[in-house]
Amino acid sequence: MFTLSGAHVFPMYDGAVNAGPPMRILDVRHEQTAAFAAEATGKLTRTPGLAVLTAGPGVTNGTSAIAQAQFAGSPMVVLGGRAPQNRWGQGSLQELDQPPIMAPIAKQSRTVATAPEVAAGFDEAFTLAGSSHRGPVFVDVPMDELFGSAEVDRPAAPSRQRTEPDGDRLREIGRLLGEARRPVLILGSDVWLDGAEDAALRLVEGLGLPTITNGMGRGLVPGGHPLLVTKARGAALNGADLVVVVGTPLDFRLGYGVFGGKEEGTSPARVVHVADSAGQVSAHADLAASASGDLTLALDGVRESVEALASRPDWSTWVTELQDSVRAAVERDSALLTATADPIHPARIYGELVPRLAEDAVVIGDGGDFVSFAGKFVEPQRPGGWLDPGPYGCLGAGMGAAIAARLVRPSSQVVLLYGDGAAGMSLMDVDTLVRHDLPVVMVCGNNSAWALEKGPMQMLYGYDVAADLAPATRYDDVVKALGGAGETVTDPAQIGPAMDRAFASGVPYLVNVITDVEAAGGTPVSTRETGEEALGVDDDAGDLAGADQLPAVGGGDREPDQAAVDVQHRRLDLQGAPHRRRREVLDLHAGADAGLAVVEHLGEGRAGRGLAPGEQPWRAQDGQAARPERLGGVVVVHLPGHRGGQSRGDRGHRASVADPDAISPPGHDLGPWASYEEDEEVRHGQDRPQAPRSQEEGRQPRQAGLGSAHEQRGPGPRRPQERDVDRPGRGGARADRRAGAAQHCQPGADRGRDRRPRAVLLVPQPPREAVAVRRSRPYRSSVIVTRTSRMLVSTRSRRPEGATSVQERETSVFTVRSRLYLARHGWQSSRCFSI
Incomplete structure (x- = not known):
């Protein structure tokens, strides 16, 4: 039970302490951390996590985590305190009708009005949260009823119901795969959450399908597998004639379900969508086929349908082409991963971190630009080893996820990747790590800016505001003050030794790496239109010079892409x-x-x-x-x-x-x-504006030799002698x-x-x-x-x-x-x- 103490929910604590066996209570410093920890528990265990939040501000402080769970399909139950029913409407402390607030972001949001209904109400909440399509359920109970008691018969909790997919739809998908010459498979978070990881690998290896993973789908195909082509994502999605998407929505991360067809004479790929429930199948994309239901049954059914075809398709040439693109990407990445630049390039941090990760490590991303590099360089070896905010994109979720990961995987490495912006949202809960003896390694990419906002503002307006943070803040000192340990690194050669000390410390330890804000990856919008995930440095829009020769965005492709050219022109x-x-x-x-x-x-x-x-x-x-x-x-x-x-x-x-x-x-x-x-x-x-004369007036001092136009000519009309130089x-x-x-x-x-x-x-x-x-x-x-x-x-x-x-x-x-x-x-x- 993740919570922050509040009188409205005292009976829940008493019940947990006196349960047989007792339920562990983990109290935090901010309710958002409790709710994010419950959400991450649901992701890691695939059973609902539990957050208990006191009435009013306790509940509203957990709102972002509940919304994140709804977007990501994370099973969780939130029990909220509620002002007493017998004083309702009289101005009780923290009196707020909470279910209407939570209704848009929860599978169900309701008040359990009486003590006899509490047991059945909680059973229903946990069953609903853990059923496809998973998500958060909110329940609150009036304080006077929660302090009451009742004798009730409690039936056994219902078992999970598996929805069998339509066989004809699966055979149609198999037929489309049989016709395809350049297919690509995309596996998303719901494949993991539905327990279909074994069926997914059987499909990939049984058919030889080149595969891209995203979200908690990372690790379903182990990093380095010959059929994992995530590093060639741009080439794969732009060149495919059939894209089969399983267990993830066709949202902005996947170009809204449009792949390829951007070059003259080419057509977009046909798209197949397979989801864990009918309501998750895309309604906006132009689909060639779709199916819904239990994903293990669906994936096995598609594989069997292809295997039953009279002639099996040969995708070897296509696979080889994508493998070549992956190798080229790895070669390009090597220079970034070993960069010796000063200030430190963020990629160098991953060059030191990745070799130190164990096979069962849990890596958590909480940041914008810095974590975008992780999306490119960190390839989990097992499913369930990667956590990020998902499509809701909420910063501040990382600390709660790290707490959950340390509890759920007590013997595994737990690494929290912080952007310095995200660190400011949850770092105080290092106190929670220390009090509950939860060692976590934190790595902060500190570029002193909201980097993903800074670049686009400059592109749009020629300047930026509200995008800079204090330079080189010592976030490690914050951790030390709360009882942990840490250090700041400014020399790229010291990143690896600092990480070794962190992993060996056995305490919450933060490695605060001062990075180069100039290396921020601000991905052009066009990358999403070409099927690219926003991975920052993976999406170089080209050179400042020779913009008409820009490479295509993403995956190291070198073909001209007019959209990328246009974006670069706007950016410059x-x-x-x-x-x-x-x-x-x-x-x-x-x-x-x-x-x-x-x-x-x-x-x-x-x-x-x-x-x-x-x-x-x-x-x-x-x-x-x-x-x-x-x-x-x-x-x-x-x-x-x-x-x-x-x-x-x-x-x-x-x-x-x-x-x-x-x-x-x-x-x-x-x-x-x-x-x-x-x-x-x-x-x-x-009406000629006067240029500022000093740095104190808000602009930079003039460079040597660069006077203003006013100084060149002086005010007023040009002098006559300026007009006549004898040049034809x-x-x-x-x-x-x-x-x-x-x-x-x-x-x-x-x-x-x-x-x-x-x-x-x-x-x-x-x-x-x-x-x-x-x-x-x-x-x-x-x-x-x-x-x-x-x-x-x-x-x-x-x-x-x-x-x-x-x-x-x-x-x-x-x-x-x-x-x-x-x-x-x-x-x-x-x-x-x-x-």
Whole structure:
């Protein structure tokens, strides 16, 4: 019995203590923990867990766990205290009619009104909670009746009823499998909860079906099994012609039941849905067939139907293709799992944890971004070894689940994976672990942010709010204060030894690992539309440069995916924005700032600037920028003084790229990348916002050499001498700016006086030198900038006396890559620094 003491439910405690044998009472520090522990007990034992919550706030504090149980199909019973019936309506302490609150999130919610009804009411509650489709049942009893007594005859509890699936429906599914050439099987939580794990493995191995698992379905096919293709999820679901989904809803995690068909000339896969009860079969998806009932009978029936076909299908080529994708994913992952980056990449934690997990370990995920990495790297060897919040996605559930796991599996490792956000919701119940002698290893990925919210806010608005936490909080000190132990780790080499100490300690122990917020996996929405589970780092949307060459999202697929391209453009703020004069401008500040920051840093000599062996510079011709035709790429422009969040026109900026035809590859139309224009009234100095002058005013201090547009030209209309530079076909000031834009961060340039716009050339090429960058606020983006070559850039400049001159300076060409892209291709970043 999980509870937090309350007078309304004292008789329950008395009954537990005097029962034969006594029922264990485990009291916690917050009712949410009691309810989450009961929910997890139901998942692990497949019989209803019990939470006893006192009236009013005790019951409402357990609401999130009850809702989670309803979404996940977890069997649990919640007994709530209730104000006395003989004082009802008179304002008793914590008087609240609770069943109407619980009705939308419970299989049944009722008040047992009298003492003689209590025994039968509880029997009914436990039977209902444990019957397919499982879920929570809420019962409350008035305090005066709960303190009463009654003599009743108590019949034997009913045994579980098994609903036999329709045989014709199972044979139809078998026929569809016989026709399929590229089938995929998905096994979800209800397969475990229905006790069908043996039948599931018989189906997979008997037919040779490539299989994906999710939720508590993880472990039904052991990690490393040749038919487990979860790591090739994107390739499997996008390439399948038949997807058979068993024991999980066709919700957002499975693309709402639409798989593939996104490329021209292809059709979506046919979909089969098998559920433990008729009410769980999808009503919104276009199903080729469906069945419901006892899942052991259903899975065995499908297998027997296929085996009875006159000719068995041959899926060996398809299976081999997916196995190759799995091997490729494992190879890509190896670089992340062994990353030596500083700050620590979250994946490195799993590189240390996974080899230390025993076969019967119970791993609990409670977090967003950090736990998304676990979904990719942790593959249980047995069913019932993975717990997460399920489709409700409720943070704070982990501590209750860890308590339940330690009680249910006393001899197994219990590991609680915490995001630092989730840790703040339940860490006080370490006190419960200590008081009840429940050793649990906790690993906190501490990136000091609500990372899954931070990235999308920046994508949508160009800034984020309410997304940062205190940096490097010592959550291990909280555990120590409550009687446990722990340590903070900032060196990736110390993660493994810290985990060894945690497993050996025999007490609640928290390893608080300070991780890189830039490595947050904020998965694009399009991954769900392509059948991808939101696994963060598994879903790289591609490079900052070369967006038109983006790989398909998920599973390491390399085919172009326009949805992924669109998402990446939105993420980088590369979409056209309507100008106040109805022109179209393209806001490139995210990519440009990222590139410029690195170029500036390299120009100051803080990283290598020499030519790579055998590398030859290109020389400019006829006063134009050099043309590295064999590299390809695009030009973006940094506008001096830009602080983000406003359009170029609103900031009073005016700039364009330096001869885009000369820098971009032949035949590559940059379109709107080629220029920026400003509103006429801003051009003449009206309504121009003043840039903040210091960090105290809420913005970052200006980088060296980057003045505002206001400072460049001064207020008011442009001076006449700005108009006339003798250059055919170009306006004077525009020509100056076009020429000046190409001269970006040359080594040795006087940045204190050079305030012209600077162009950054981003080219998709393998690196010769790699530099990892951590961006500072307000734009955080994890990028790799690599120096691929050096080149000479010629620029025209205008002297104060009106003459023009041509300067030739040596500079570098850089590639901007996502950090994940670099790791996937086995390139190690050699230097890290913050800007």
